[in-house]
Amino acid sequence: MAITSVITWAIIIEFGVLLASITILVAHAGWLKWRQHHYTPILKRARGELQSLLFAQAPANHPTDSLEKLPLGDRIALIAEVARSLAGAERERLRSVAARTGLVDWAESNANSRVWWRRLRGARLITLLGSDSAVMSGLLWDKNEFVRSQAAEWVPDHPNSGLVARLLVLLNDEHKLCRFTAQNSLLRLGDFATPALVEYLSAHTGRRVVGALEVAAHLSDSRLLDPALSLCADTTPLVRARAAALLGALGGHGAVGRLNDLTKDPEHSVREASARALGHLSQWRSAPQMTVLLGDTSWNVRRAAALALTSLGSPGLVALNLAARNTDTNVSTIARRVLASLSAEDNMPLGVRDDSADHI
Amino acid sequence: MIALITFEWVVLAYFLVVNSFYAMLLVSAAVQLRQHRRRVWQESIWRVLSSDLSPSITVIAPAYNESATIIESVRSLLTLYYPSVEIVVVNDGSSDDTLGILAKEFRLSPMDPIYDEIIPTSPVIGTYVSQDHPELIVLDKENGGKADALNAGLSLASGELVCAIDADTIIEPDALQRMVRPFLLDDGVLAAGGTIRLANSARIQRGRVIVARTPRRAIPGFQVVEYLRAFLFGRLGWNALGGNLIISGAFGLFRKESLVAAGGYAHDTVGEDMELVVRLRRHAIERGEPGKVAFVPDPVAWTEAPESLRVLGRQRDRWHRGLCDTMWSHRKILFNPRFGRMGLIAYPYFVVLELFAPVVELLGLAGLVAAFAFGAVDVEFAVLFFLAAYAYGLVLTVCTLLLEEFGYNRYEGIGDRFFLLLWAVLENIGYRQLTVLWRLQGMAKYLRGRSEWGNMERRGFGAE
Numbered sequence: 001m002a003i004t005s006v007i008t009w010a011i012i013i014e015f016g017v018l019l020a021s022i023t024i025l026v027a028h029a030g031w032l033k034w035r036q037h038h039y040t041p042i043l044k045r046a047r048g049e050l051q052s053l054l055f056a057q058a059p060a061n062h063p064t065d066s067l068e069k070l071p072l073g074d075r076i077a078l079i080a081e082v083a084r085s086l087a088g089a090e091r092e093r094l095r096s097v098a099a100r101t102g103l104v105d106w107a108e109s110n111a112n113s114r115v116w117w118r119r120l121r122g123a124r125l126i127t128l129l130g131s132d133s134a135v136m137s138g139l140l141w142d143k144n145e146f147v148r149s150q151a152a153e154w155v156p157d158h159p160n161s162g163l164v165a166r167l168l169v170l171l172n173d174e175h176k177l178c179r180f181t182a183q184n185s186l187l188r189l190g191d192f193a194t195p196a197l198v199e200y201l202s203a204h205t206g207r208r209v210v211g212a213l214e215v216a217a218h219l220s221d222s223r224l225l226d227p228a229l230s231l232c233a234d235t236t237p238l239v240r241a242r243a244a245a246l247l248g249a250l251g252g253h254g255a256v257g258r259l260n261d262l263t264k265d266p267e268h269s270v271r272e273a274s275a276r277a278l279g280h281l282s283q284w285r286s287a288p289q290m291t292v293l294l295g296d297t298s299w300n301v302r303r304a305a306a307l308a309l310t311s312l313g314s315p316g317l318v319a320l321n322l323a324a325r326n327t328d329t330n331v332s333t334i335a336r337r338v339l340a341s342l343s344a345e346d347n348m349p350l351g352v353r354d355d356s357a358d359h360i
Numbered sequence: 361m362i363a364l365i366t367f368e369w370v371v372l373a374y375f376l377v378v379n380s381f382y383a384m385l386l387v388s389a390a391v392q393l394r395q396h397r398r399r400v401w402q403e404s405i406w407r408v409l410s411s412d413l414s415p416s417i418t419v420i421a422p423a424y425n426e427s428a429t430i431i432e433s434v435r436s437l438l439t440l441y442y443p444s445v446e447i448v449v450v451n452d453g454s455s456d457d458t459l460g461i462l463a464k465e466f467r468l469s470p471m472d473p474i475y476d477e478i479i480p481t482s483p484v485i486g487t488y489v490s491q492d493h494p495e496l497i498v499l500d501k502e503n504g505g506k507a508d509a510l511n512a513g514l515s516l517a518s519g520e521l522v523c524a525i526d527a528d529t530i531i532e533p534d535a536l537q538r539m540v541r542p543f544l545l546d547d548g549v550l551a552a553g554g555t556i557r558l559a560n561s562a563r564i565q566r567g568r569v570i571v572a573r574t575p576r577r578a579i580p581g582f583q584v585v586e587y588l589r590a591f592l593f594g595r596l597g598w599n600a601l602g603g604n605l606i607i608s609g610a611f612g613l614f615r616k617e618s619l620v621a622a623g624g625y626a627h628d629t630v631g632e633d634m635e636l637v638v639r640l641r642r643h644a645i646e647r648g649e650p651g652k653v654a655f656v657p658d659p660v661a662w663t664e665a666p667e668s669l670r671v672l673g674r675q676r677d678r679w680h681r682g683l684c685d686t687m688w689s690h691r692k693i694l695f696n697p698r699f700g701r702m703g704l705i706a707y708p709y710f711v712v713l714e715l716f717a718p719v720v721e722l723l724g725l726a727g728l729v730a731a732f733a734f735g736a737v738d739v740e741f742a743v744l745f746f747l748a749a750y751a752y753g754l755v756l757t758v759c760t761l762l763l764e765e766f767g768y769n770r771y772e773g774i775g776d777r778f779f780l781l782l783w784a785v786l787e788n789i790g791y792r793q794l795t796v797l798w799r800l801q802g803m804a805k806y807l808r809g810r811s812e813w814g815n816m817e818r819r820g821f822g823a824e
Contacts, residue, residue: 007744014751021758022781028765029777080402117398124402146399153404180544184411218412299476307474334474341472 039074042066046078053097054082054090067101076125079103083128095129104131111135116144123150130157140166145175152181156188164189164196171211179211186215194221201227206236213242220249232258237267244270248277256283263289268298275301279308284315291319294331302330306338364731371724375749378713382756385597390759392596393767396657405537415520415543416444417536417613420513422506423449423527427456429664431465433527435567438493442536447496448513449527453482453503462498466490471497475518479511479624487516506609507625507632514624517616526610530559530569530662538658539613548650550640551614553607555591557770558584559662569662572770574779579672581783582791583665585757588780592767593760595655603706604653605641609633611661618644629689631682638690645699657767673798680718680802687711718799750788757784 045066053062067075079098086094098104103125110122112135119142126133127150139151140163152170155163167189170182186193193215200212201224209231216224228250231243244262247255259281262274275293278286286308293305309316323335419437423430430449437447451459462468468488482504490496501512510524521543525531535554542552560580563571575581598604607614609632622636622643629635637653644651666672687694687710694711696703731737761780764771771777 004738004741004744007741007748011744011748011751014748014755017755018751018758021755021762025758025762025765025777025781029774032769032772033774076402084404117401120398121401124404128402128404175545176547177545180411180413183413187411187413214413303474303476337472337474341474343472 039070042069043074043078046070046075050078050082050094050097054086054093064097064101067097072106075101076103080125080128083130091130095131098129098131104129107131108133108135111139116142116147119144119147120150123147123154127154127157132158137163140170145173145178148173149175149177149181152178152185155185159189159192161196164193167193168196168200168212171215172208183211183215186212187218190219191221194219194223198223198227201231205231205234206239209234210236210238210242213239213246217242217246217249222250222252225250225252225255229254229258232262237265237270240265240267240270241273244273244277248273248280251281256281256286260286260289263293268296268301271296272298272301272304275304275308279304279311282311282313284312287312287315287319290316291323294323294326294334295328296330302334306334310338310342364727364734364736367727368724368731368737371720371727372745374720374724378717379752379756381709381713382593385601386593386756386759387597388600389593389597390763392599393592393657393763397767400538400658405534412443414443414540416446416518417442417521417523417540418446418448418513418517418519418616419523419525419536420510420517421447421449421525421527421529422452422509422513423454423458424452424503424506424509425454425456425458426527427454427458427461429528430458430461432564432567433530434462434466434496436530436533437525438496439533439567440531440536441533442540444519445495445536446517446519447493448516449496449498450509450513451498451500452505452509453501459498459500463488466496466498467492468498473497473516475516478515478620481508481512481515484512505627507627507629510632511624514616514619520616521613522616522619523611523613524609525612525661526663528664529556529610530564530567531611532660532662533568535611535661536613539656542652542654542656543613543615546650546652546654548652549615549654550618550644550651551607551612551637552654552656553595553604554611554613554656555658555660556587556608556610557660557662558587558665560584560665560667562662569660571772572776573773574771574776574783576779577667578783578786578791579669580665580667581779582787583672585761585780585783585787587665588764589757589760591655592657592763593756596657598706599655601705602652602701603709604655605638605702605706605710606634607637607653607655610663614640629682629685630678631686634682635686635689638686638693641702642690642693642699645702651702660770669794673794673801676795676798677802677805680715680799681806683710683715684803684806687715715803718796718803721796722800753788754784757787 046069049062049064049066053064067078070078079094083091083094095104107122107125107129110118111126111133113119113122119139123136123139126136136151136154139147140155142148142151148170152167155167164186167182167186170178173179173182186197197212197216197219201209201216213231216228224246228243228246231239232247234240234243240262244259247259256278259274259278263271263278265271265274271293275290278290290305290309290312293301296302296305306320309320320335320339323331324339326332326335419440421433421437426433434447434449449462451462467490469491471487471489473487482502485500485502488498488500497516499512499516501509514522521540523536523539539552539554542549557572558575558580559569561573561575562569563573574584595604612633618640622640625632626635626639641651641653666675693699693703693707695708699707728737728742732742758781761784765777771780
């Protein structure tokens, strides 16, 4: 029967595939075993060479025979493993070792490839080594989001104003990974990026400044005060909330007044952010505003206001005790809960119930 | 007679459809794995994924009578590499000394956190914080079931993302860094699942799996092969097809906001992990959002598989009841174009090829026996068909073992690989048929309206 012969052929093919698969499995296992046996001593010597070159002040022409004998993948893995924990002169020495063993050329060549994952590998290795590379700047405009993101990660090691400007543009990239990496890189740049960040926040409004505001809140540089104050009036609630968080991190002239104004914002997220910010600033003058917020319609706002009052010292405690007797159950409930938690203050976990702006 | 023969042809067609789908999933999984490995090659997860800007995570671990494994599990949670993590262990009215062991080991003291009980649960008796590890909170409550415990933890959680795990799960140290990736790639991701491996026979030190080993006993051995298939082949394959409808309750990461909006975990089902994901996606799509669920093959969590047939049977019975319940509860999704690939591909797959699979297998076998009895079957054909089916299943499994070999190679010993192959070969001779019976049992119980969990007996990690 035709169907019987079809099934017979199917069985033959299946068993053939099975045999091939098992052979590959066994062969790969054997190969790994051989590899481990063969390369483990070489790897050990290569680690020794690397250690001498990096830490024992061996001369620059110290042999790297074992490193060069390692397969490319293992060599890269070893260099990468070490690179992550090096900085300064040691990292520079590692770069020269990588150059001697052909890895820098390999990385540059891959970074220029037409295939995205090769470009990514090249960019990753260049970033790991902290090398200065002309090709990396160009990768900030790469069509592949992973390559673009990797280039953004490289920038803090070789910053210049042009690259910082590109990072600010990447804050609004269509791909979230690029936006996130750009934010992280700006954060790592710190003081170097602050003037550009100030200029960016002063010149833009709306959703496009949200990412920049999040970075700014972590930098907490006083130069960011003016744009923060200005963005508190933005038409986008998310921007106002982020600006409030930034003011909470900065403090400064005008911050408390502006935050007090924001406690009357129609959006609960903005009111919550301003309550948290005022809590960070611990300004007793905001106690009346916080007391009003204890009766807010939003639980999160009530909580933030109550916790803010606990940071205001005596005026805050007085306000909470009065609020505990309020006829409005929302007000009295939250006040009592916070007062009860204060009585177990020694057991309060550090940072666990933290109302930092990060959680807004 | 004609009806019998026709039915046998229907079963054959079903077999072809199922296995074609599996082949498609396998190819998809291989492509996905290669792409993923390329993307994460030498990735500096410390620098980027451990940023101050990374989303905060609360790990929720419900615990019920976990005295044998709770210390190891919590220790593994405390050593997770992540900048901003909070751990909430929910003691769900354990009748053993789970809370006492925790209190002694981690020096717990009472605390009074201020949080809103977003989702009502059974009463909370007390909340404690560790004096040695301030990020560890223990919530003690009256027994209400796993879903109830998770909801209690959800209310208390302060993280933007929540990671739900089983208390007897050991998570790899960098698992959260890897699991957070999908959320950094796409705002539309609601949840991410990770790979679960079985720790039976593994060498464990200080809450970490040091060496993975294939169990030398058949029952856990078969399950190791099943889990590899389910995660490396099944879930990874579904990533590209947009059809991940389940995230293992042993290890999953969710946006807290989406979880709360969808109403948290459901009480009235024993398949809360699948039901939750389906409900999350449905809720998101109905609101006009993408509702994506991602599977990350990298992060590894380890759990203990049942080592006795009795406990395993209860587990599979419960899983199938959960599947029945979820498929019925959300039947509106089936073939509904509004739900895109979930409605047109994933949901029909789970209904036809997972839910009804044991029924078809049983009827197919019964039909075959009847056909033999009536002399209506060509013996040669039947034997060849059985061989073809068996060999095909084995090919899929061995290909999965190849994915593991070339992708992760966690089973390093020659003996381990030998036993993986052995269990793959023997799996379809008896064990698979048992799972069919258990699933049918689960289906029957569901139709009769039974919803209990049963007791899981644990040997403890590292026990041989």
